[in-house]
Amino acid sequence: IDRLGAYEKRALQLASIVxxxxxxxxxxxxxxxxxxxxxxxxxxxxLILEDRDAGGPGAMRFKHLLVxxxxxxxxxxxxxxxxxxxxxxxxxxxxGAVGAR
Numbered sequence: 001i002d003r004l005g006a007y008e009k010r011a012l013q014l015a016s017i018v019x020x021x022x023x024x025x026x027x028x029x030x031x032x033x034x035x036x037x038x039x040x041x042x043x044x045x046x047l048i049l050e051d052r053d054a055g056g057p058g059a060m061r062f063k064h065l066l067v068x069x070x071x072x073x074x075x076x077x078x079x080x081x082x083x084x085x086x087x088x089x090x091x092x093x094x095x096g097a098v099g100a101r
Contacts, residue, residue: 001070004042009074011038012047016072017083020065021051024058029090030083 001009014030015022027035039060042048047067051059062068075083 001067001074004045005038007035007038008041008045009071011035012042012067012071013075013079014083015039015048015060015062016068016075017079017087020068021054021059021061023051023054023056023060026087026090030087 001012004012011027011031014027014035017030018026024036024039027039039048043050043060047063048060049063051061054061072080
């Protein structure tokens with residue numbers, strides 16, 4: 001993970017906040033910049049895989065849980081405290097938008 005480029009490493013860290021399984025929109029909701037290219041690169045490098053069981057477009061999963069654990073552990077304490085809350089707010093906003101339809 002230390003050898004990854006900055007955008008790839010950040011995308012991996014953000015995905016680790018979401019969980020073992022994640023999708024592009026979830027990681028994108030946490031990112032300051034689009035991360036599709038970084039996730040594509042991580043997939044080519046074999047760190048993440050398409051999640052065929054999820055069935056949705058952009059569904060991904062970590063190839064090994066250890067990769068997720070290391071990525072999560074590489075986050076600063078501030079990010080580990082703030083990012084899950086930010087992700088929860090994103091989920092609540094999305095659920096509210098769906099409920100308003």
